[in-house]
Amino acid sequence: MTMIDKSLSARAGADKDWWRGAVIYQIYPRSYQDTNGDGIGDLAGITRRLDHVARLGADAIWISPFFKSPMKDFGYDVSDYCDVDPMFGTLADFDALVARAHELGLKVMIDLVLSHTSDQHPWFVESRKDRTNPRADWYVWADPKPDGTPPNNWLSIFGGSAWQWDGKRMQYYLHNFLTSQPDLNFHNHDVQDALLDVARFWLDRGVDGFRLDTINFYFCDKQLRDNPALPPELRNDTIAPAVNPYNWQEHLYDKNQPENLDFLRRLRRLMDQYNAAAVGEVGDAQRGLQIMAEYTAGDDLMQMCYSFEFLSREPLTAPRLAEVLGRVDDIAPDAWPCWALSNHDVPRHISRWGLSDQAARAYATLLVCLRGSVCLYQGEELGLPEAEIAFEDLRDPYGIEFWPTYKGRDGCRTPMVWQHDAPHGGFSTVKPWLPVPAEHLARAADLQVDDPNGLPAHYRRVLALRHEHEALRKGTQGAVEAQGDAIVLVRKGGGEEIAIAINLSDRPGVARLPFGDGTPIGQDLGMVAPKPDGTVELGPWQASLLARKTD
Structure with missing residues (x-):
């Protein structure tokens, strides 16, 4: 029996609803544990620290991208979907991680970035050669307007036009993010087939599901129509910082297209063969809950999605929580949300809302009591606050672009602190890629995890409570x-x-x-x-x- 046959056989009788009510622990691999002394976390480091996640009581891990990449957006610019970047290890290291996770009863979900690739991906290198090569239509290319300006008014989340001129093809290509992250053309079925092959590759290696980055960005309007202006009173900085004019448009045509549903059905049919599940990230400031409802409706689309209602700066008070959940009931009564308070893209909620440890306990209790699944972000269980990063230490292109009004995402991406008295908090033996804040050392895992009155103990107890009561988990x-x-x-x-x-x-x-x-x-x-x-x-x-x- 081949590895693929064994993988399918082992999962044939598994619980198809394992994801429903699951607690998913997000790991940002660059910052979890360095084992080879280069200052960057790696897959072997994740394997080494999986006991910490299992002891917490999580059901699954979500690993942010570890694929080959030039790292201009730290792995969210993929140059090879089917290999591990050497800074993180090898495919053998990944296989060992999956094996150990499964031994501990943890499902493994990986972050698939399907909407765009790196400009160094072989697909794009070929696509930009000319207008007649086999992959000429694999990305979103468009002619300029008669005056040479971009095809329409679409804007990039990272600032400026979403179109980049290419002198080889004498056309613009679409990039919703960095100019080095060209958008794939999902209207081309060969592109869809290639991406489904990517998903199949990792499912065959034993992964249990995916976190789907920017799931509503896959398709753009085929006619490339202009987005209308968004009235000032409707603007918010949920998806992009307030200094970014991206917030000034109603994004009707650059994302959220109806054709996306058919592709998601194709992906679901593939995942169902493996009892795999997906959680989609819905990046939309105005219609996040509506899109979540559309993408999780019925049994043939995605199992879970999350929007940014709980990831915003607006405090999650009782009235606001009731308002958000009331809208979920009205708009998406059958949807299965995945709730998170922090992740790798937003300031940590401890600092965002100015929470004490007592307040952090209340919000952890709240999460496990809500209908839906839950994502926890590494360090959340330690009560880590947002780190203050000096400009000279910034690595995030987003923060560098909009400093100092917006300081970027590095403050929530600093290394985990494992040992309070070890160099760099026990994360690495050398200077890490981002500094370890001194104030984080007082919250290192070795000082807290065995304290029966500490925050990690509270997380363990509320997660255990959720597991003990089906009403909390799946009710x-x-x-x-x-x-x-x-x-x-x-x-x-x-x-x-x-x-x-x-x-x-x-x-x-x-x-x-x-x-x-x-x-x-x-x-x-x-x-x-x-x-x-x-x-x-x-x-x-x-x-x-x-x-x-x-x-």
């Missing part, structure tokens, strides 16, 4: 209500219903649960029991969970 969710600063909701499933109240403020308050008869759960987490009528007095950042059996 339905009733209407979500803001009662002052408290959020109140009910989850049902597995023969029980759980009433939940969480105070999302530093002030004491009173909430009323929908019922008062039941068994308090989570009291080892400092949760308080309600009165028989369901009334509960909540201290600052305190929660109350009450479970009762159902028919």
